[in-house]
Amino acid sequence: MLLERAYAKVNLTLDVLHRRPDGYHEVDMVMQSIDLSDLVWLERHPEDRIVLESNATYVPTDDRNLAVQAAKLFLRRTEISAGVHINLEKNIPVAAGLAGGSSDAAATLRGMNRLFGTGLSFDELAEMGAEIGSDVPFCVYGGTAIARGRGEQLTRVEHRCHMYVLLIHPRVFVSTADIYKGLRPGDFTVRPTSEQMVTALVNDDVDVISRLVSNKLQPVTFGIYPEVMQLSEKVEAVTRHPVHMSGSGPTLFLLAPTIQQANRMYNALRGIMRDVYFSQFVGNVSSLTSLQPKSE
Numbered sequence: 001m002l003l004e005r006a007y008a009k010v011n012l013t014l015d016v017l018h019r020r021p022d023g024y025h026e027v028d029m030v031m032q033s034i035d036l037s038d039l040v041w042l043e044r045h046p047e048d049r050i051v052l053e054s055n056a057t058y059v060p061t062d063d064r065n066l067a068v069q070a071a072k073l074f075l076r077r078t079e080i081s082a083g084v085h086i087n088l089e090k091n092i093p094v095a096a097g098l099a100g101g102s103s104d105a106a107a108t109l110r111g112m113n114r115l116f117g118t119g120l121s122f123d124e125l126a127e128m129g130a131e132i133g134s135d136v137p138f139c140v141y142g143g144t145a146i147a148r149g150r151g152e153q154l155t156r157v158e159h160r161c162h163m164y165v166l167l168i169h170p171r172v173f174v175s176t177a178d179i180y181k182g183l184r185p186g187d188f189t190v191r192p193t194s195e196q197m198v199t200a201l202v203n204d205d206v207d208v209i210s211r212l213v214s215n216k217l218q219p220v221t222f223g224i225y226p227e228v229m230q231l232s233e234k235v236e237a238v239t240r241h242p243v244h245m246s247g248s249g250p251t252l253f254l255l256a257p258t259i260q261q262a263n264r265m266y267n268a269l270r271g272i273m274r275d276v277y278f279s280q281f282v283g284n285v286s287s288l289t290s291l292q293p294k295s296e
């Protein structure tokens with residue numbers, strides 16, 4: 001049996017440039033992996049089928065599960081006929097703007113590559129992953145990247161900035177497609193802020209990073225779900241720190257450069273609300289492999 005960790009992400013910037021003829025939107029965003037993760041355990045199944053079990057009752061275990069889709073796609077592309085058992089431990093909130101499902105799919109692709117010794121590169125796995133979802137290619141590598149196109153065109157970024165990330169997950173189900181659909185022409189960006197954000201990350205300039213965090217989907221999500229906006233205002237009042245939204249939401253997050261500050265904010269929030277997660281930036285997957293048991 002082997003284990004792959006599926007890390008969540010937050011969007012440090014998210015600009016939308018225009019709507020494309022294929023229905024997707026051209027985006028320009030800085031994605032950052034955080035250490036909140038699902039666990040994807042893989043082993044051979046005696047029959048030629050994909051079986052997924054999960055501790056979470058609220059995610060599908062059939063072909064709708066992105067990990068199952070990834071496993072099937074991998075077997076099709078590599079022309080391997082075999083069965084696989086996937087055990088998925090969900091810790092990342094679902095439909096939250098944290099790319100949980102995408103990351104499970106990416107971890108499954110990495111794991112299948114190890115399980116069958118196929119030796120595909122991460123670039124090849126990312127290309128496969130793009131067929132499953134726009135965020136999957138980023139999740140194959142993890143770490144930090146500028147994502148363009150519909151999210152699949154990546155420029156990977158190395159930096160030494162380390163920040164703590166407090167997540168607040170409002171119990172609201174958000175459909176990513178509905179949020180993109182809610183954008184009006186005036187919401188589109190001419191000059192994205194991703195390059196400035198990357199410079200700030202490389203310079204480890206936490207003040208500039210905090211000032212630059214932005215998300216053009218946030219007004220749409222807040223408009224459709226006013227309760228998320230109200231929660232954001234409450235969090236801001238309690239912590240006296242700027243509150244941001246990840247992806248299409250509804251997860252809100254705060255950044256803190258020191259563990260002391262992160263602890264203060266965490267304790268203040270835990271006093272008044274559930275569903276607060278303490279996490280931090282993590283680097284790319286290859287720099288983390290030494291933390292993973294290889295096989296059992």
Ligand SMILES: C[C@@](CO)(OP(=O)(O)O)[C@H](O)COP(=O)(O)OP(=O)(O)OC[C@H]1O[C@@H](n2ccc(N)nc2=O)[C@H](O)[C@@H]1O
Pocket residue numbers: 011014023024025026027096097098099102132133134135136149150151176177180246247248249
């Ligand atoms: C908003 C973001 C930001 O990172 O993240 P989440 O909120 O999902 O975490 C992503 O763009 C989400 O990526 P992902 O969740 O993989 O989207 P997909 O499955 O490819 O697409 C779901 C739907 O969202 C819309 N979509 C997605 C990506 C994009 N660049 N333009 C779009 O218009 C399309 O309507 C599409 O049918």
Ligand SMILES: Nc1ncnc2c1ncn2[C@@H]1O[C@H](COP(=O)(O)OP(=O)(O)O)[C@@H](O)[C@H]1O
Pocket residue numbers: 058059060064065066067093094095096097098099100101102104105176247248249
């Ligand atoms: N492995 C999975 N984990 C979470 N959600 C999944 C998974 N597979 C399919 N889904 C479905 O994908 C949708 C988006 O889930 P998720 O990836 O968590 O959201 P987001 O992209 O907003 O972070 C949900 O409707 C969920 O039912």
